[in-house]
Amino acid sequence: MNFYTDNKDLKFHLQHPLMRKIVELKEKGFADRGKYDYAPLDVDDTLDSYDKTLEIVGDICGNVLAANAEGVDHEGPQVIDGRVKYAAGTQVNHDVLTQAGVYGMSLPREYGGLNFSMVPYVMCAEIVSRADAGFGNIWGLQDCAETIHEFASKEMKDEFLPRINKGATCSMDLTEPDAGSDLQAVMLKATWDEKSQRWLLNGVKRFITNGDADIKLVLARSEEGTTDGRGLSYFVYDKKDGGVRVRRIENKLGIKGSPTCELVFTNAPSKLVGDRKLGLIRYVMSLMNGARLGVGAQSVGICEMAYREALKYANERVQFGKAIIQFPAVFEMLTVMKAKLQAVRALLYETSRFVDVYKAYNLLSEDRKLTPEERKEQKEHQKQADFYTPLTKLFASEYSNQLAYDSIQIHGGSGFMKDYPIERAYRDARITTIYEGTSQLQVVAAIRGVSTGSALAQMRRYAETPVKPEHEYLRHALEEMTAAYAAATEQVAAVADAEYTDFHARRLVEMAGHIIMGYLLLLDAQRSDEYSRSAEVFIKRAKSWNAERAAYIADFKKEDLAAYKAVLEDKPVE
Amino acid sequence: MPKPLKIVVLAKQVPDTRNVGKNAMKEDGTVNRAALPAIFNPEDLNALEQALRLKDKIAGSEVHLLTMGPGRAADIIREGLFRGADGGVLLTDRKFAGADTLATSYALSRALGRMKPDLVIAGRQAIDGDTAQVGPQVAEKLSWPQVTYAEEVTSYDGKEIVIKRRLEHGVETVSSTLPLVITVHGSAAECRPRNAKNLMKYKHARTATELQEHPEETHANALKDKDYLRITEWGVADVGGDEQQFGLSGSPTKVKKIENIVFAAKEVKRLSADDRDVSELVKELIANHTIG
Numbered sequence: 111m112n113f114y115t116d117n118k119d120l121k122f123h124l125q126h127p128l129m130r131k132i133v134e135l136k137e138k139g140f141a142d143r144g145k146y147d148y149a150p151l152d153v154d155d156t157l158d159s160y161d162k163t164l165e166i167v168g169d170i171c172g173n174v175l176a177a178n179a180e181g182v183d184h185e186g187p188q189v190i191d192g193r194v195k196y197a198a199g200t201q202v203n204h205d206v207l208t209q210a211g212v213y214g215m216s217l218p219r220e221y222g223g224l225n226f227s228m229v230p231y232v233m234c235a236e237i238v239s240r241a242d243a244g245f246g247n248i249w250g251l252q253d254c255a256e257t258i259h260e261f262a263s264k265e266m267k268d269e270f271l272p273r274i275n276k277g278a279t280c281s282m283d284l285t286e287p288d289a290g291s292d293l294q295a296v297m298l299k300a301t302w303d304e305k306s307q308r309w310l311l312n313g314v315k316r317f318i319t320n321g322d323a324d325i326k327l328v329l330a331r332s333e334e335g336t337t338d339g340r341g342l343s344y345f346v347y348d349k350k351d352g353g354v355r356v357r358r359i360e361n362k363l364g365i366k367g368s369p370t371c372e373l374v375f376t377n378a379p380s381k382l383v384g385d386r387k388l389g390l391i392r393y394v395m396s397l398m399n400g401a402r403l404g405v406g407a408q409s410v411g412i413c414e415m416a417y418r419e420a421l422k423y424a425n426e427r428v429q430f431g432k433a434i435i436q437f438p439a440v441f442e443m444l445t446v447m448k449a450k451l452q453a454v455r456a457l458l459y460e461t462s463r464f465v466d467v468y469k470a471y472n473l474l475s476e477d478r479k480l481t482p483e484e485r486k487e488q489k490e491h492q493k494q495a496d497f498y499t500p501l502t503k504l505f506a507s508e509y510s511n512q513l514a515y516d517s518i519q520i521h522g523g524s525g526f527m528k529d530y531p532i533e534r535a536y537r538d539a540r541i542t543t544i545y546e547g548t549s550q551l552q553v554v555a556a557i558r559g560v561s562t563g564s565a566l567a568q569m570r571r572y573a574e575t576p577v578k579p580e581h582e583y584l585r586h587a588l589e590e591m592t593a594a595y596a597a598a599t600e601q602v603a604a605v606a607d608a609e610y611t612d613f614h615a616r617r618l619v620e621m622a623g624h625i626i627m628g629y630l631l632l633l634d635a636q637r638s639d640e641y642s643r644s645a646e647v648f649i650k651r652a653k654s655w656n657a658e659r660a661a662y663i664a665d666f667k668k669e670d671l672a673a674y675k676a677v678l679e680d681k682p683v684e
Numbered sequence: 685m686p687k688p689l690k691i692v693v694l695a696k697q698v699p700d701t702r703n704v705g706k707n708a709m710k711e712d713g714t715v716n717r718a719a720l721p722a723i724f725n726p727e728d729l730n731a732l733e734q735a736l737r738l739k740d741k742i743a744g745s746e747v748h749l750l751t752m753g754p755g756r757a758a759d760i761i762r763e764g765l766f767r768g769a770d771g772g773v774l775l776t777d778r779k780f781a782g783a784d785t786l787a788t789s790y791a792l793s794r795a796l797g798r799m800k801p802d803l804v805i806a807g808r809q810a811i812d813g814d815t816a817q818v819g820p821q822v823a824e825k826l827s828w829p830q831v832t833y834a835e836e837v838t839s840y841d842g843k844e845i846v847i848k849r850r851l852e853h854g855v856e857t858v859s860s861t862l863p864l865v866i867t868v869h870g871s872a873a874e875c876r877p878r879n880a881k882n883l884m885k886y887k888h889a890r891t892a893t894e895l896q897e898h899p900e901e902t903h904a905n906a907l908k909d910k911d912y913l914r915i916t917e918w919g920v921a922d923v924g925g926d927e928q929q930f931g932l933s934g935s936p937t938k939v940k941k942i943e944n945i946v947f948a949a950k951e952v953k954r955l956s957a958d959d960r961d962v963s964e965l966v967k968e969l970i971a972n973h974t975i976g
Contacts, residue, residue: 166879166880211879
C-alpha cells in the first residue's frame, strides 16, 4: 500500500501549472546546486524529487502508520515520572519517518532541511493523517521550526533547526486553563534573571499537544503588570535544560495517540524569539496560520480515509441480493462524499500555493530588494492566503466530520463497532473543528474576506478563465450563485449592525466557500476529465445549499434576533 | 572503537512472487518475468539493514552492494544507495547468463575477491528460487566461515563478531572472527526506509551502459563526471577466473520438469547432522528423481 501513489488527486495537484513558478522562487536560481549533493538541478528535477519523496512518505503511511494506528489508539501514551512515553506504534512511526529524513521538509538546506515548498509538505500531512490522524499532530508540529526560521536570530536558528531533520520533536505551548480561544489572557510568567542572564518561565499550560517535545515554543507574559496581548512574548525552550514537568495527559475522545499534556513550568530557562511584546500579535498569528493549514490537511486525510472505507464496505456488503452501493440512497451519499472530498482538497492545495508564493517572496526579500511587481504579487498572495486559510480549516474540518458520519452510516451497525477503522476516524475527526481555532473563530477570521470584497474579486478572477463548451452551464451556475452571494452580502451590510452581521457571518462565509470550491473543481475539470463529475455534483448541490442560506438571510429582519436572544434568559439548572 | 569495516551485501533482483497474478507463469512452466514487478529480494533487505547497523556503530565503515543480473538490476544498487549504502557493483555480462546457484556463487566469489570486503552479508534465500544455496556456496568458494539463519548481529568488538541465529526450535548465539559470510533470516529487523536526502543525492546514479543507452536522461548525463553517481559494472573479463565456470556452462542444474503441486499433507522428516543420515537422504532423493 502506498498512500501517495494510490491517490491520483495528489499527483494532479502536484502537477498544477503554478508549481513551476513556486519551485523557481523557492530554489532562488538553484544556487544550492554546488553546495549540497542533494540539491536539485532545475525545476523538473525538483518536481521529480517532490514526487519521489512523497512516494517514500506514502509507503511509510500505507505500510507502517496505518498498520500501527489501531494499536496506538488502544494503547495511547502514558506519563512516567513527569515525562511522556509514546505508545509503541507512535515511537516506531516517528523513528521510521526520522530515518526517511523527511522531517524539516520545508526548512532550507543550510539547516538540514529539504527546502520543499508547502504543497508537498501539506500533502505529507494529508497522507500521514489518512493513516493515523493523531500522528498527524506530531508530524504537523514541525511547523514550529518554520516559526523559528522566520523570526528567531541566526544563532538560535543554528542551535535548534538542524535538530529537526534528525528527529527532534516540537510543541507550541499556548493554551492555559483560563486562556483558550482568548489567548490575550495568557498568564504563564517570563522573568529575566540577571544572574544567569536568561529568561525563566513559571506557570501552567494546559491542552498542550505533544507537550513533552524536545523543542517548545512558549507564549508567556514578559511584561509585568500587563493584562492583554501586548504584554506577551514568545520563547523557545530546550527540553535538555529541564524545568518542565508533565503533570498529566488528558483522556480524550479521539486522536488518542497524540499526547495532550498539562505542564508545570518551574524556573524553566528559555530564550526570547524575535522582539518582546510581539509574541501574540505577530509570531503566534503566523504559527497559527501554519497550524490551521495543518489541521486542514489532517481533516482532508480523514475525509479520504472515510470515503475509501465507505466505498469498500458499500461494494462488499450484500443486502436484498445485491451490493448496497447499488441502492440510490447509498450511491448518492458516496457521490456527495467524493465531491466534497475533491472540492475541499482543491481548496487545501490552492491555499498552499498562495502561502508558497508569498513565503517564497518573503525569503527572497532577505537576499535582495523585491521589484514593485514582485512586492505587489507578494501582498496579493498574502491577502489571499489570509482569507483562504481559515476557509480551508473551516470546510475541511466540518467535512471530515460529515464524511466520517456518513461513512459510519453506510457501514450500518458494523460501523458502530470497534471492528472497523471508521469508528476511530469518527472520533478523531471531532477535534478538528475545535482546535487551532473553532469553526466559529475561523468564520471571524474569514468574514473579513467577505466584507472587504476580496472574496468577490477572487470569484470574478476565477470566472475569467475560459472553460470547455460542455462546462459553460456550470460556470453560468457559479455566476448566478456569485450574484446571489453579492446580494446577500449587501443586504447584511445595509443593516449596519455588528450583532446582525456576526449572526449571519457563517452563512455568508459558507456561501463564499461553496462558490470558490465550485470554481476550483471547474478549473480542475479543464485540466482533467476526472473532475467533471465532481464539479457537476458539487456545483449543483452548492447552488441549493446557497439558496437555502440566501433565503434565510432575505427573510431575516434585525428584530428577528430577539427570538434567538430569548435563550439568554434561560437559567441553567444546577 | 574497532577499525572501519568494509561490508558487501549480496542482493538479488527477483520477480515479486508474493503478488502472483494469473499471468505469472508461461505455458511452458517458466516464470513470466514481464508480468511480475522486479523487486529487491526481501531477505536481502534484512541483510542490508544488518550491514547498515554495523556501519552506524563503527565510524568510517562502508556498505557496498553486489548483484548479478541484466542491466535493469542496477535498480537494486540504487535502492541500496537510497537506503544508506555507499556504492555497489553490478555483475552483468552475457557470459554470466543462465547461471544456476553454483555458477552464480562462482561469479560472486570472483567479484568479492576483487572488492576485498571484511564481511559479506546476504539474505538467506531468494523468493524466486528458494534454494538458500548461494550464500553458503560463496563462503565455501572463498574458504571463509559462514553463519546462516542470522537474526541479528548483536556485537562486534574489532575481533569477535556475535550473531543470534533463528532456528526451528529456538535461538542460538554464535561467535566468529572475520572474514565471514552471514546469511540473514526474514525474522530479522526490517530494512530502514529510503532516505529522502540519499534519494535526491543518488537518483541520477547510472551505470556507463545506462548513460549510453539513455541520452535523453539529461540530468543523469549532466552529472556523469560525479564519481559517486557511477555504478560500477563488471563483466567476466573484470573478475577473471575460469570462463567455463560462469553462466550456463558452469551450471550443472538442469530443469527436468515443472509441475504445479498442491500439497495435500505435510510430512516432516527429521535428520541428524551426521554424514550417514545426509547420505541416506541424498540416496532417497536421487531414487525418487527429486535430484539427479
